[in-house]
Amino acid sequence: MTPAPYRIRSRRPDRADTVTLTLEPVDGACPSFVPGQFTMLYAPGVGEIPISISGWFRPGGYVQTIRAVGAVSRALCHKRRGDVIGLRGPYGTGWDLSAAAGLDVVVAAGGLGLAPLRPVVRELTAHPSLYGRASVIVGARTPATVIYPQDLARWHDGHGIDVQVTVDHPDQAWTGPVGLVTHLLDRIVFEPRRTFAFVCGPDAMIKATAVELVRRGVDPRRTAVLLERNMKCGIGRCGHCQLGPLFVCLDGPVVTYDVAAPLLAVREL
Amino acid sequence: MTHKTIKVGSLSRVEGEGALTVHARDGRVTGMELRIYEPPRFFEALLRGRSHTEPPDITARICGICPVAYQMSACQAVEAACGIEVSGPLRDLRLLLYYGEWIESHTLHIYLLHAPDFLGYESGVAMAADHRDLVEHGLALKKAGNELVAAIGGRPIHPVNVKVGGFYRVPTRAELAPVAERLRHARDIARETVSWVAGFDFPDVDHDYTFLALRHPDEYAILSGSIATSTGEAFAVEEWPAHVTEAQVPYSTALHARLDGEIGYLVGPMARYSLNSAQLCESARQAAADAGLGADCRNPFRSIIVRAVEVLHACEKALRIIESYTEPETPAIPFEYRATTGHGASEAPRGTLYHRYRVDIDGSIAEADIVPPTAQNQARMETDLLQLVEPRLHLPTDELAALCERAIRNYDPCISCSAHFLDLHVDAQ
Amino acid sequence: MAAFVLDSLEPLIAELRSRGFAVVGPVARGGVIRMEEISSAADLPRGARDEQTPGRYRLSTHDGDLMFDYAASPDSAKRFTQPPRQTLIRMRRGDIEEVEDEAPRLALLGIRPCDLAALAVQDRVFLGGRHPDPAYRRRREALFLVTVNCAVPGGTCFCVSMGTGPKATKGFDLALTELADPHRFVVEAGSEKGVDVLGALSQAAACDDDLAAAEEVSRIAAEHMGRQVDTEGIQQWLPQAHDSPRWSDVASRCLSCTNCTMVCPTCFCTTMEDSTSLSDGTAERVERWDSCFTLDFSELNGSPVRGSGEGRYRQWLTHKFATWYDQFGMSGCVGCGRCITWCPVGIDVTEELANLR
């Protein structure tokens, strides 16, 4: 339960309230990770919160994107290059990319949910031949809350991935689609019975998207979702993240929809 | 023609809030406002209809500085009404609790509120910048008092363990042992405190006070006794209403207490000391003598020495009680209420605190009367201020203002004892 | 396993103390049996008997020599294996420092078979997974366990239903059965440590009468269980009862006060508290007992997932009796009845389960 010291190697403000940090261990090696896993980031004296890993850099360090929503996330966002913070992990389950081999891939993100999906898309761009058609659909509240706009553009322009973005509340400059992310499923091409989907966002977005995917014929066991629950320890000890039989920190955060569906269906579980 | 107005905007380093304005013309004080802007909280009214068991908890909230005093006077008034008396080891525990409050409250006043005046600082904290050791000693002494109150009462402010008839749970010897340890150290600090404050530079003042305090046959009265005065008048606490009356005076809406028709008597450390100093314990008496206190004390600036002497006395007495402490059989004595009136008085750090309750046939409070020390002293404070200011009108305004504020602080007024305080307006012309 | 007879516990207590153990045993304090450090058998609550019903506990004293003539007290081993508060780390000027508390060598004398079962649950929770807890291990390994088989189950006990009592079969260093007329103890060792301690005492082998009397004690206790739970298929049916109207019924009575989880010997949930010192900027991280009945517990994005009393009670009961199997392969309930006795409004899990079924 003791965090290891990590130095902030670089800090990039993404959006008004969102920052991407690259973190490298002050000493020792950085443990490898599976996309989808998270770490517990500790802002000294303020608190510790789960944050997904959204990338890796050589020779060894994590890229993590944090939105300032409360005390701890704000403290982390305010850290500067060179500051030392604490890190535990990586913890939890990851996206099972091997299960998607040879299949069409749909990556669906709601808001900040794109952060843990970023390494998935990186894999798709690195080894396009291993997968079928690849699409990324993103829903955000406003155009200003879409994260990684450069990445999205590069994936689309440079790697031939079908990237679609929709927003709830457009601004003057917005020319793209407006509405729920599920509507974007009509705009992309995939063969439902031969598709693997990766879904991450708020509970409601996950549910709506997965339901829609399954209705179109995607196998729930091939629909991976990333769940979010209150976490204090990240290692199955504090009890906070329970979702029915699951410890989201150990059995998740990534689970397949066949597992998640009955649990998400129960109110206040 | 000279005309000036001296304003002490907000009285500081007093408990509660007040302000003073003095108007003067041609060398005469033409008006004075000792404005207490402590809003009234109507305790006597809201006690009506409450159970006779509730005054200790409720009246504690009149003052966070001396809640134990309120609890003790309240308990005794209700107990008097119900015809019981708490004695023996339970009474000792009450004394112990009370000594804790004396130590804590007096030390707060001496070190953090009063001494800075003599040494020329704005606050105890500022004083610590130059005299860290000194202030740390004071805080250690204060802490000893607080820990004593907490050991018996649960917490220093608004203790939870006091009830009519005794306590909810009595402490074990083991629980008191660490407190005794600290008290022994506190006693040494208290002794040093007396000689330290005795060395201050005191203005030469000698007032002709009428003093009032409790007197007890066996001890330097704190918890109970009868009323003694420097006029030689003595009476039982039940006779308080016959002797002490509260009246509204024409120039003020404040209730001024009168003793046998006379306005402006004084309660508090100086009164206690002057009336009962022979009953102080040996070492406190010795320390007082060494500090140059005579048989009585009539210089309010020197009241800081009296407080220090009382702290030493409290430490000594508390230690003795702890040393011989055995757990009482029961934490409280059982009783049945009676529909009568009961009176209770005890010596709050700031002076005699009187409570009276009339208990109704259903056990509720039909009537409550609370006379806190600061209300009793207010008239006397105003007289003092007048006497202080008039011959010094030539002094620079801020110096005079500081002097006035000091004069008020001498009395350690606890304005939160707001049961009776009102706005006081004085017209300048 | 060989059984022996002890006439007095005095030599045992002395032996344990001489081996550097602080002996923690039952004492009667404030009208309740508490587990506190004792120095002699004289500290044990001779003649004490309890009466436990939902939301009510009363202790009384009787003639006779029996020292363990009552059921589970509010203190289980949890307080010692998982302290209510512990500092995990301290951080000074960028240096993160792990706080390693000394694990006290404790001999728990008089803990009950259900408490041993609870320790087995804790062992599974804290040591059996992917992230074993070294601090728990240290404290756990420093324990010497002297259990006492129950003679009089409390009015709220249901260990027979849960298969955890009233007689201990494993998990102890020594197991005692207290017998009257004459007052004596049948003692068995359950570990090498136990054998070793026992070997240092002068004891006589238990005769057949002693053994029969001990068996009888356990048999009678088993017959007098205050309550019972039908555990058949509970792992399946309980989670499926999530829409039962019974939840809102119990929620109207439940105070969300957390007492049930606090006294439960297996409830392990904690939270973290971070603080900074004003004077030197030292940051500290403390882990303390928490409960699924608090709103912070499930807070997500500013509001609790389980905002209703219904949701919180359901989480607790379902976790204890059903999802615990999914997570740890065993029940989270050992049938000690503490949550029933110590619920201030007397909510009874056995009754709720019967009604939900």
Add this chain to the structure above:
Amino acid sequence: MGTRKGTAVTRSVRKRTEGVPRLAVWKFASCDGCQLTLLDCEDELLSVAAEVEIAYFLEASSAPGPGPYDLSLVEGSITTPEDLERIQHVRRVSKHLVTIGACATAGGIQALRDFGDVREFAAVVYARPGYIATLDRSTPISANVPVDFELRGCPIDKRQLLEVISAFLAGRRPVVPAHSVCVECKARGNACVMVAHGTPCLGPVTQAGCGALCPAFDRGCYGCFGPMESPNARALNKQLRALGMSTPELVRVYRTFNATAEPFRQASESAENSREADDDA
């Protein structure tokens, strides 16, 4: 211990230090106990004073520094027309405003006037009540200006006060849980006084913070920290009645220091109207 003669004139030794957070302590209708809690932090007071500038604290200092303040601690409730204006000023000059204690957070014991007639109250105490400038109600600070955090207790707890000050200075959430007193009661190792002694206790509906003081002294909690996050007073009242509390006792027990905190007000009113008693019949 050294002796030093001083002058009567107060001089200011504290320079305004750049970058040091500035703390102010304000008083409204109250007993002073909550602000005294700051002076009762004997072990911490001087280190606090080294970290923050105690810029305005009349109880302790005669040199009030001017605003603005980074953190204002406000004690007491609003009961007079002047105080109504003064609290607006306090809000204006304060970056963070934290109320301390039951008076500032819930109106305090003086809010009992809400259940009666304040003019009658004044007449009981004063011969000429006409002079009294007071409002009909005693309102918490949050009823008058926005408040950043409310610290409970009558009085507040010293550890919690230090925690709030350090949390605000460190920019984190103060660790001041809103759950019941029972959590602390059990962590402290108390046996429940309701269960073990049949003593009525408000602990289950009262917010933690005191460290479960009353049960530790064999007494039922009397609710001085106000309602907890999810109080179920109706269920508790049923049990309190079973333990022998009468309707007037129930009404009174909620009407003390947090009488107008909404859940306690409701609890006392529903007890008063005996709806619960009827329900149970």
